[in-house]
Amino acid sequence: MGDFKAIGKAFVEFYYNKFDTGPREGVAALYEPTNGMMNFNSPDSAKGAQEIAEKLRSLTFQAITHTVSTMDIQPTYDNCIFIVITGVLRADNDPPMQFTETFLLRFINNSWLVVNNVFRLILHG
Amino acid sequence: MSDFKAIGKAFIDYYYSKFDAGPREGVAALYEPTNGMMSFNNADFAKGAQDIAEKLRSLTFQTISHTVSTMDIQPTYDNCILIVVTGALKADNDPPMQFTETFLLRFINNSWLVINNVFRLILHG
Numbered sequence: 445m446g447d448f449k450a451i452g453k454a455f456v457e458f459y460y461n462k463f464d465t466g467p468r469e470g471v472a473a474l475y476e477p478t479n480g481m482m483n484f485n486s487p488d489s490a491k492g493a494q495e496i497a498e499k500l501r502s503l504t505f506q507a508i509t510h511t512v513s514t515m516d517i518q519p520t521y522d523n524c525i526f527i528v529i530t531g532v533l534r535a536d537n538d539p540p541m542q543f544t545e546t547f548l549l550r551f552i553n554n555s556w557l558v559v560n561n562v563f564r565l566i567l568h569g
Numbered sequence: 570m571s572d573f574k575a576i577g578k579a580f581i582d583y584y585y586s587k588f589d590a591g592p593r594e595g596v597a598a599l600y601e602p603t604n605g606m607m608s609f610n611n612a613d614f615a616k617g618a619q620d621i622a623e624k625l626r627s628l629t630f631q632t633i634s635h636t637v638s639t640m641d642i643q644p645t646y647d648n649c650i651l652i653v654v655t656g657a658l659k660a661d662n663d664p665p666m667q668f669t670e671t672f673l674l675r676f677i678n679n680s681w682l683v684i685n686n687v688f689r690l691i692l693h694g
Contacts, residue, residue, distance in 0.1 A: 516687045528687035544669035562653040
C-alpha cells in the first residue's frame, strides 16, 4: 500500500474541510454506516452513522476551524490506514484549544471509510 | 469483545510501567515482532521489534515517568483494540510535557501485541 500516506492526508483534509464548512453532522457519511465508531472527548462511543450524526448535532458550538500541526500515518496489518493528528481548533469566539484525533480507515465498497475515530481536547494544567 | 476496555487498560498500565521502570527498549517485546510499527514524535516509523528497540535506545533521556490523563478504548472491525491516551510525562529534570499516544492491539499467538503505535508530544504556542 505505497500510497497510504497520500490517501490518509487527502482523507483528513476532506474530513476537516467538510466538518468546518458545516453542517458538521455531514461527516457521519464518511463513517462505516453500521459499525463505525466515534468518541468525541468522552470515553463513551457513538456507533453507526445515525448515532454519530446525532452526537455531532448535539455539540454546542456553531462555527469551528481545525488546523493540523502533525499528521502521522501508518498502514496496518490488514490494509487499513491508521492516522494520528495533533492540532489546534477554534470554536466560536473561544480561545484556541489543542486537540488530538485518531482515525482508522478501511476500504469498503470502493471508499475509504472511518471504522474507528477518537477525538480529545488537550487541556492544560 | 465486551472486556476490551479492561484489556486495554491493563495493557496501558503494563506498557508504561515497563517503559518507566526501564530499560525502555524492553517494551519492544510487546510489539508484533515483524510488522509492529512505532512512530516516536516523528512522521517516520520503526518496523519490527528490532527496529523499535533500536529507536527506543536512541532516545536521549535517562529516566521518564508517564501519567495518564485520559484513555479512550474502542473495539475494531476485526477484533483489535484501539486505545488513545493523553497525559503528561517527565523526562530527567525537564519540565513536564503533555503527550498523546495511540495503540492498536491485536490478539496474536495468545497475547495482545501492538501492531501500530504513534507517540506525539503536544507542544505549546
